[in-house]
Amino acid sequence: MSTDEARLLVAEVLEMSVDEIAPDGALGVVAGWDSLGHMRIVLGLEARLNRTLTPDEIISLKSVADIAALLAWHDGRAASTQQASMVSA
Amino acid sequence: MTKSWKPGQPVILETPRFVVRSISRLQVAWHSYPWTFDPEVMHPFGFKAGTWTRRTWYRRFRKPNNKRKFCLGIWPKGQSKLIGYENFDLSPHGVAALSVLIGDREWWGKGVVQETRGAIIDFLFGTAGCVRVWGTPSVRNFPSIFNYQNLGFTCEGTLRHHGYDPGTQERRDFFVFAMLRDEWLEKRKQQGTV
Numbered sequence: 001m002s003t004d005e006a007r008l009l010v011a012e013v014l015e016m017s018v019d020e021i022a023p024d025g026a027l028g029v030v031a032g033w034d035s036l037g038h039m040r041i042v043l044g045l046e047a048r049l050n051r052t053l054t055p056d057e058i059i060s061l062k063s064v065a066d067i068a069a070l071l072a073w074h075d076g077r078a079a080s081t082q083q084a085s086m087v088s089a
Numbered sequence: 090m091t092k093s094w095k096p097g098q099p100v101i102l103e104t105p106r107f108v109v110r111s112i113s114r115l116q117v118a119w120h121s122y123p124w125t126f127d128p129e130v131m132h133p134f135g136f137k138a139g140t141w142t143r144r145t146w147y148r149r150f151r152k153p154n155n156k157r158k159f160c161l162g163i164w165p166k167g168q169s170k171l172i173g174y175e176n177f178d179l180s181p182h183g184v185a186a187l188s189v190l191i192g193d194r195e196w197w198g199k200g201v202v203q204e205t206r207g208a209i210i211d212f213l214f215g216t217a218g219c220v221r222v223w224g225t226p227s228v229r230n231f232p233s234i235f236n237y238q239n240l241g242f243t244c245e246g247t248l249r250h251h252g253y254d255p256g257t258q259e260r261r262d263f264f265v266f267a268m269l270r271d272e273w274l275e276k277r278k279q280q281g282t283v
Contacts, residue, residue, distance in 0.1 A: 027235060027238060027239055028235075028238075028239040034198050034199075034200060034235070035197070035198055035200075035202065035231075035232035035233075035235040035236055036197055036198030036232060037198070038231050038232065038234070038235035039231035039232055039235075042231045043231075055228040055247050055262050055264065058228055058231075058234065059228075059234070059238075059244050059264065062238060
């Protein structure tokens, strides 16, 4: 589930327990999600997605829910691409 | 806060942890020069690290006049070591363009910009007659983006290929963040600070 994955990603890069990252956590609210924490989250997300985020994506990342939405969108897109390649093969 | 400030006079602001006050061109260039060797400090501003002399670094700064051009140094209370500075230009129509540099790595991630910029914005809207403040961080300057977003600035758009990143040697897009006076006063009202 993307929300859990988002919480895990945030917890890992901020070196915190997942239990400390609430599903409704957000920038400036989660302890450790400060200016450097934000940098770690964006870079962690780019590593997870294996690509550079677009400016629109960067600006949208204000909460755990935003990260979950991006992960869900990315995974859905990856799945549909994989499905399309199987159909054409 | 400098409530009785008049144009041309030095600005002196105080926050719980910091003193923020007008600094001369020579002072800021002298004290910030060691930071010019740090790529992580310089690259977000499009500057190469390790290529500056004291003279070229000094010449990069415009002379602040405390009327339209301001440079405020940031010092932790009780300490004499400068940790960063904030520049802003004030247009005749009440628009202030902000930029900040925290060069002392020991203070990164410790809320310096949140605290000091809050005081500066209070000054700009409350004393200097501003109606809008804005800034343009690189889209890869994530700490700066955090600071604008966490202070409640609105991202108004993207300046495509507006700058250059010496680290990657690529053109960079920049965001436009802005805050209007009424928005800031409303935010302060909700925080119970006005």
